[in-house]
Amino acid sequence: MKRRTLLGVAATLALSLAATACSDPGAGSSTGTAAATWTNPSAKLAGVNLTIWAAQNSNTVPKQVIDAFHTATGATVKVVTIPDPYEQGVQTKVATGDKPDLAFWQPTASMLTAINAKANLQPLTGAPWLSKLSPALKDMTGLLDNTRYAALITSPAVEGVYYNKEVFAANGITQTPKNFDEMIAAARSLKAKGVTPFYEMGGDKWATQWWVQVQLADAAKSGLWDQINTKKQTFSGPTVLGAIKKYKSLIDEGLFNSDIKTAKFEDQGKALLGGKAAMVMQVNSFFGELQASADTATLDKKIGFFPISPSGNVGTYIPDQSNALVAFKTGDAKRESAARQLLSFWMGPDYKNFTTAQNTVSLEPSVPNPAGVPQALLAVNGSLPTSVGSMQALAVANPDLYLNLADMIAGKMSPEKVASTTQAQFAQLAKAAGAPGF
Structure with a gap:
């Protein structure tokens, strides 16, 4: 991908x-x-x-x-x-x-x-x-x-959580979280035991947006992107800004890797496969990175996937x-x-x-699926029937949310600035695309 x-x-x-x-x-x-x-x-x-x-x-x-x-x-x-x-x-x-x-x-x-x-x-x-x-x-x-x-x-790719099964098991987590709050509770439990709960790649930037988008899954199902497309809501409104603020608060709480500002995509794969972190919020290309380092048997043993949203296990698809x-x-x-x-x-x-x-x-x-398809990819595909569209799938334009979030991680933007900058970019792109009202 x-x-x-x-x-x-x-x-x-x-x-x-x-x-x-x-x-x-x-x-x-x-x-x-x-x-x-x-x-x-x-x-x-x-x-x-x-x-x-x-x-x-x-x-x-x-x-x-x-x-x-x-x-x-x-x-x-x-x-x-x-x-x-x-x-x-x-x-x-x-x-x-x-x-x-x-x-x-x-x-x-x-x-x-x-x-x-x-x-x-x-x-x-x-x-x-x-x-x-x-x-x-x-x-x-x-x-x-x-x-x-x-x-x-x-x-199609799905935004969700890849996790290390062995790290979960070694720290008493016997089932995958059923909603976003349960996931954060599991993360805090892992941190208390000295485990890095989440690994983020602020250096490569492009995946930072997944953390905001999965928090918006329920809102997306209720028409968030249609409302943003028609100027009834904005990125600066409480829904999107709230998700940005939540993401920053989790970073500030120390639930991510200490090198979050500089970590790269390849670092994510090594950290999860090597058990140095418990979870990674990513899309299908991440599993491709893992496949370059391990065979299917190893991946089936170590790596699992679950979709996540505030209300449950709802995936966010992003073809x-x-x-x-x-x-x-x-x-x-x-x-x-x-x-x-x-x-x-x-x-x-x-x-x-x-x-x-x-x-x-x-x-x-x-x-039929080929016999060698890894279990995590089957789980990703299995989440599609109940998944909801991402910003890329449902918005009339795709602003640089990920770059603005990376600037927030680097200390260059506040959540409010991320939201307002993204909204201004969205309006420019929507107007250029001929979207009504822009």
């Missing part, structure tokens, strides 16, 4: 303004809403050449599919790696008219808006694999104004670019059709082979 799920607000604003200067994000091309046609996934495509844009952490994901598609159809598919920050690089290229046939892309409404989906992307209306998806996932993401533009290929693909309008009808065919092949006859090659959770009930 792409670690950093947000662009810098200044870069996003500039790119959004550039896109709106070229075309109206709300206006599609003449074929923007037309139903797509879907040919046989294995139909011959000899001589057809396709390009997929991918990030540095997703550029190997298509390999098995590409090889199988070439064998079945004769088409050649090339993967081009766009350097990080990936989203910024893609938007810059697209704004100048440079487009691939397909690209990995965060399938949220805000990021589909950011790439001007109605003008730039093929609608995937009537895709043959949609009926095969788990009902809980079918319409979770990938839509903009009720039109599908993104194909979900892997289980990212490695979870989905989009197909571009290139003006070449044959390549556009071939791009849709590749998606249909990927999620159709090849999907079982793809999930096995990636050792990942299947999104289609008719395709």
